[in-house]
Amino acid sequence: MLKIASKLPHVGTTIFTVMSQMANEYQAINLSQGYPDFNAPQPLLDLMQKYLNAGMNQYPPMTGVAYLRQQIAAKVDKLYSCTVDSETEITVTSGATEALFVAIQATIEADDEVIVFDPVYDSYEPAIQLAGGRTIHIPLDDKFNINWNLVRAAVTSRTRMIIVNSPHNPSGSTLKAEDLDQLEALTEDSDILVLSDEVYEHMVFNSLAHESILRRPKLRERAFVVSSFGKTYHATGWKVAYCVAPVALSAEFRKVHQYVTFTTHTPTQWALAEYMENYPEHYLELPAFYQAKRDLFVEEMKDSRFKLTPSQGTYFQLADYSQISDKSDVDFTHWLTQEIGVAAIPISVFYDKPTPSQHVRFCFAKDDATIRAACKILREL
Numbered sequence: 001m002l003k004i005a006s007k008l009p010h011v012g013t014t015i016f017t018v019m020s021q022m023a024n025e026y027q028a029i030n031l032s033q034g035y036p037d038f039n040a041p042q043p044l045l046d047l048m049q050k051y052l053n054a055g056m057n058q059y060p061p062m063t064g065v066a067y068l069r070q071q072i073a074a075k076v077d078k079l080y081s082c083t084v085d086s087e088t089e090i091t092v093t094s095g096a097t098e099a100l101f102v103a104i105q106a107t108i109e110a111d112d113e114v115i116v117f118d119p120v121y122d123s124y125e126p127a128i129q130l131a132g133g134r135t136i137h138i139p140l141d142d143k144f145n146i147n148w149n150l151v152r153a154a155v156t157s158r159t160r161m162i163i164v165n166s167p168h169n170p171s172g173s174t175l176k177a178e179d180l181d182q183l184e185a186l187t188e189d190s191d192i193l194v195l196s197d198e199v200y201e202h203m204v205f206n207s208l209a210h211e212s213i214l215r216r217p218k219l220r221e222r223a224f225v226v227s228s229f230g231k232t233y234h235a236t237g238w239k240v241a242y243c244v245a246p247v248a249l250s251a252e253f254r255k256v257h258q259y260v261t262f263t264t265h266t267p268t269q270w271a272l273a274e275y276m277e278n279y280p281e282h283y284l285e286l287p288a289f290y291q292a293k294r295d296l297f298v299e300e301m302k303d304s305r306f307k308l309t310p311s312q313g314t315y316f317q318l319a320d321y322s323q324i325s326d327k328s329d330v331d332f333t334h335w336l337t338q339e340i341g342v343a344a345i346p347i348s349v350f351y352d353k354p355t356p357s358q359h360v361r362f363c364f365a366k367d368d369a370t371i372r373a374a375c376k377i378l379r380e381l
């Protein structure tokens, strides 16, 4: 018998795949996994066709198509007043998942400690484990904000990285300027790196600014900042993202990136670059676009027995179902998908320590008709 020692013995199939498969099997309206049920903008699809037909189909540069890196640098400058060298500080990756994995493999060594916040996006810990590091889980408070006293208490001489995610999946909370002040004070004069997962950077509501790490020169000099075109351009299946990091960190990042994927689908990069240049309104209008969907979802759920605190960012909305059922959130989402016909994501699976939850996460990146149809069913519970 072939003996295989698993390097990730506790890892199963991600909850997103499990719930999407269940939604398909039971023909439920899928508000679980985070992707739109509408298409990417037509001019972007046309540009993709243009570059496919123009023969942009061979390997692009390992760091990404220069035109795209220049557009990213221009956007970062415009939005966050941050000057980034597109040659040495931006790397295009095959999804944010790749960028997060690569940043961790490039910098975390055996027994290094990496601080994460629960509920935590599920790709971080396996990457830390594969690098030989230790994940230190700190729970967010009951409003899904960071308790900085807990962070200060958790920092040791082995702390190598802190991973932040704002806007936050699954809760929809956002980091505020005061949080960045705290992070800055905590990491100053240390060798602690920051990995900032900002894939929902263009989905921050109520006219609030996205508090990117790139706004803070002191944090930027120790940070990998990751964003995802899949989220921004309604094309999650394209798996194109990028990482901004200072020269020395980018150099280490690229050493790993070149042996993980080497590079990313060429015509997509060209299409995204031209679209960014010609249609900046797309990302400028995205907060309002998704806020309208959030507001529709919250309004449609007003007369339901779910309790909602409107999401501050992302395209997710948490809902407390304690008035409807005392099932665990995992059982509740299974029941909801299989018997009621709406799929959602349980929250407890994003915690290291068993944390009973009566919250589920709904994705509102859906056509208004889909949102209305789902809410009509949910209102009857």
Ligand SMILES: Cc1ncc(COP(=O)(O)O)c(C=O)c1O
Pocket: 034, 094, 095, 096, 097, 098, 121, 165, 169, 197, 199, 228, 229, 230, 231, 236, 239, 240, 241
């Ligand atoms: C917080 C967070 N980080 C990273 C990712 C992965 O993004 P990508 O599809 O670009 O790999 C997601 C996708 O859901 C996410 O929610």
